Amino acid sequence: MNILQALFFPPEQPGGVSSMIPFMLDRFNKRGWEMELFSLPKRVRGKGVEPVQFATFDWQAYTGNPIVEKYIQTYKDYVWWTKMRLTKSYDLIHAHHPIAALVMKQLFPDTPIIMTVHSSFEKELLLNGKIKENGPEYAFLTSIYRELEERVDQLLTVSHSFKQYLADYVTNPDRISVIPNGFDEKRFRPVPHENKVPQLITVCRLVPAKGLDTLLLACAELKKRGNPFVLHLIGDGPIRPELEQMAIELNIYEEIIFYGYMLHPEDFMPFFDVFVLPSRAESFGSVFAEAALCGLALVGTNVGGIPEQIVDGQNGLLVPVDDVPALTAALEKVTGDPTYRYNLGRIAWDKAQNAYSMSRVVQQLKSVYRTYRKEQS
Known part of the structure; x- marks a missing residue:
């Protein structure tokens, strides 16, 4: 054919x-x-x-x-x-x-x-x-x-x-x-690593639909509670200046790295610990499957195709859209317990291998x- x-x-x-x-x-x-x-x-x-x-x-x-x-x-x-x-x-x-x-x-x-x-x-x-x-x-x-x-x-x-x-x-x-x-299992695969400070990553276009304002508010609350973290934000888009200003005003700019556009984020995604994206809509959410194949713990919203990938509490955590307290609690749970997030990532990898x-x-x-x-x- x-x-x-x-x-x-x-x-x-x-x-x-x-x-x-x-x-x-x-x-x-x-x-x-x-x-x-x-x-x-x-x-x-x-x-x-x-x-x-x-x-x-x-x-x-x-x-x-x-x-x-x-x-x-x-x-x-x-x-x-x-x-x-x-x-x-x-x-x-x-x-x-x-x-x-x-x-x-x-x-x-x-x-x-x-x-x-x-x-x-x-x-x-x-x-x-x-x-x-x-x-x-x-x-x-x-x-x-x-x-x-x-x-x-x-x-x-x-x-x-x-x-x-x-x-x-x-x-x-x-x-x-x-x-x-x-997704190509050769491109997206786990890499053994150990981070002293939990490393969060999100990969998306910087637009309102991705709910990144909710993520920054949750990260600010996470910092207030004394939970250390670094958020790696990969992607570019029209609201990047707004997000950077928001990070400054929330006093979390030092905890966030704005990378801008990157052609192959999968090259170093496996070295992080948690993938988080509080989208307001996703038909499928390909980046969750990519992160799962890299062995990361997943945190997403209960919307669109994301719940078809994440079984809450088994291979990741689901939170309602625009719910800052729920997202903060989920991030606190995965950043505060290395064993828990490792187990989430392991099960996420296993499911993604079979399904995606x-x-x-x-x-x-x-x-x-x-x-x-x-x-x-």
Whole structure:
């Protein structure tokens, strides 16, 4: 089978999907499968001019809205780039972004298209204060799910929680299959180490949706109670200046290291002790699985796909969203008891090896891909 993996962001970009797919492709290629990557480079902007039409709704009802107009222009650019770069046919195309999926079906109507919905763009914009719930942008973006259901051959998503979210926007949610993301066990693995002061780490884009203000407030309370720690905050984003100022005002700037953007945080993630991220929404939360494979104790919020990864008290701790006292108590528990956090990390590693290894996702996708090979024969 000759398969195309169609991304939106280039594979060299960091982040769950873009960083995961090349390693997955390598596993398939080593097993004799023909597989290629395709994505839209950042430099391609404003090139496409072909009109865009959807089968299930009229997007032009949202004409003039900046977010919608940008989305449509990106769709046009993806069409332009695909026509220019793809000159051969494929037995199957697996897309990892709605624009990629819909464009591929438009240009290759006879090719089976599988689409994995990895995240909710509208929820991210909502939590980051960019759009309002039930506003025009929200309506447009959620309409895309029904369009995907109508046009692609198979919808996948990464957690049961997100499948339930999608159920409100499609007509037949039972046809959506769940395949959690997989991660290369060679990239993410434990390293023996001993830290005198507990080392906390979080890796994310610095945006309101990640709940980092809650984390800083909890860390401030942790310090007041006399619990030593260092927080390593890896990532960049629009609220970094605000977070740095908040750390100064809370008197915890000396306990926090702001790294900014880092291409390969997994190179030294295993040397820390606790991964913590109090997100306000996560479709899956890939970074929790990555941290678990590194043997870290996990602290997360009881939202989205995170509870599907963390069993509270067994392989990590779950707290409610925006609950500073609960997060403080969880951090105090894992920083104050080295044996307890070691056991949490050990069990987290064991579960992640079984549930989120790259070997597992390759086997599951093979089964899906072979279904379409049988249908074509």
